[in-house]
Amino acid sequence: MYEDFIKEARKIYGSSFIPLHRPVFEGNERVYLEECIETNFVSSVGAKVTEFEEMIAEFTNSKFAVATVNGTAALHTSIQLAGVKHGDEVITQSLTFVATCNAIAYCGASPIFVDVDLDTMGLSPNALEKFLNENAVHKKGELINKKTNKRIAGCVPMHTFGFPCRIKEISDICIKWGIPLIEDIAESLGSYVHDTHTGNFGKMGTLSFNGNKVITTGGGGMIITNDEELAIRAKHITTTSKMPHEYEFVHDEVGYNYRMPNLNAALGCAQVEQLSDFLKKKDEISQIWRNFFHDYEDINFFTGIENTKSNNWLNVIIMSSKKIRDDFLKFTNSKGVMTRPIWKLMSNLEMYKNCQNDGLENSIWLEERVVNIPSSVPFNLE
Numbered sequence: 368m369y370e371d372f373i374k375e376a377r378k379i380y381g382s383s384f385i386p387l388h389r390p391v392f393e394g395n396e397r398v399y400l401e402e403c404i405e406t407n408f409v410s411s412v413g414a415k416v417t418e419f420e421e422m423i424a425e426f427t428n429s430k431f432a433v434a435t436v437n438g439t440a441a442l443h444t445s446i447q448l449a450g451v452k453h454g455d456e457v458i459t460q461s462l463t464f465v466a467t468c469n470a471i472a473y474c475g476a477s478p479i480f481v482d483v484d485l486d487t488m489g490l491s492p493n494a495l496e497k498f499l500n501e502n503a504v505h506k507k508g509e510l511i512n513k514k515t516n517k518r519i520a521g522c523v524p525m526h527t528f529g530f531p532c533r534i535k536e537i538s539d540i541c542i543k544w545g546i547p548l549i550e551d552i553a554e555s556l557g558s559y560v561h562d563t564h565t566g567n568f569g570k571m572g573t574l575s576f577n578g579n580k581v582i583t584t585g586g587g588g589m590i591i592t593n594d595e596e597l598a599i600r601a602k603h604i605t606t607t608s609k610m611p612h613e614y615e616f617v618h619d620e621v622g623y624n625y626r627m628p629n630l631n632a633a634l635g636c637a638q639v640e641q642l643s644d645f646l647k648k649k650d651e652i653s654q655i656w657r658n659f660f661h662d663y664e665d666i667n668f669f670t671g672i673e674n675t676k677s678n679n680w681l682n683v684i685i686m687s688s689k690k691i692r693d694d695f696l697k698f699t700n701s702k703g704v705m706t707r708p709i710w711k712l713m714s715n716l717e718m719y720k721n722c723q724n725d726g727l728e729n730s731i732w733l734e735e736r737v738v739n740i741p742s743s744v745p746f747n748l749e
């Protein structure tokens with residue numbers, strides 16, 4: 368199988384080193400960047416930021432979008448605006464990229480790790496409900512964790528590799544228990560549940576435009592929301608909380624310099640113009656891989672769940688054991704075809720190892736078996 372896999376990858380992506388996901392700049396990138404330089408608007412003021420925000424709001428069918436300097440900043444801002452305070456707890460996945468947990472920690476809060484579903488790799492509504500039933504009580508209008516006596520102040524599920532989790536069910540549970548919901552949609556731009564774009568199920572959704580994501584601005588992020596007040600607050604605190612004035616500098620609360628520079632937004636505008644095309648091509652690649660792995664009984668090509676549509680950001684195969692996974696990773700990477708295991712569980716990292724978790728049975732199972740395979744938009748084919 369290993370040799371055939373290399374052959375298939377080379378058929379799609381050619382003979383040189385094949386990364387997991389590389390960006391493609393085949394649109395108006397140069398034109399828009401040139402515009403920024405010619406007009407001198409390269410930094411924190413400029414028309415491209417607003418334009419990019421409007422394009423993302425339209426694409427995701429959200430009412431508002433606020434650009435940030437990266438996805439982590441978007442998460443930090445959103446978690447703070449959801450009301451998370453020092454000493455609180457926020458429920459999230461152990462199977463995620465470290466930014467999700469770091470953003471919780473920046474607010475002075477600590478993560479609680481709840482298990483994922485095997486068929487979505489995202490937060491499990493059943494595990495969430497079970498955790499709350501066993502641990503949470505309402506006291507004086509607040510939701511308290513009986514084990515730690517701390518407030519449970521938020522829930523941040525993540526749509527792993529672009530595959531939507533059971534977000535409607537999670538949203539219903541959060542509403543029932545009164546927990547603010549923020550979706551980490553860093554990996555799921557272009558992913559839907561029924562016809563609703565991910566990020567529209569809670570208070571806010573947070574995107575990343577890092578170099579490896581579906582579209583990139585070099586570095587960048589975005590908060591999407593359907594709540595006008597939150598959008599205004601997000602814009603305010605990500606731009607140093609400066610009060611509008613012709614020449615005076617007055618800031619009315621502790622703010623952040625989290626704004627996206629105009630240069631990055633220019634890149635973003637050009638990338639959004641190509642997004643539908645990227646998604647179409649990524650769907651074709653995913654089909655090729657799905658057909659390829661059809662013949663291998665002991666390898667499961669991951670497809671997500673019914674009534675969801677993935678953006679196919681990173682294709683996933685699930686190996687039958689850790690040993691086989693490690694052999695495969697070693698072989699493919701030595702041949703110049705990049706493959707990668709999923710992240711180490713957050714609950715095993717030094718800074719989060721003492722946070723409460725629910726046993727994380729599925730997360731542990733997936734951690735040992737999941738492999739990402741090359742998933743870029745083809746760059747040597749039309």
Ligand SMILES: *Cc1c(COP(=O)(O)O)cnc(C)c1O
Nearest residue numbers: 437438439464466467553575577
């Ligand atoms: C990429 C990513 C982020 C944000 O990353 P930045 O590099 O800060 O833009 C957050 N969460 C997840 C799950 C991600 O994959």
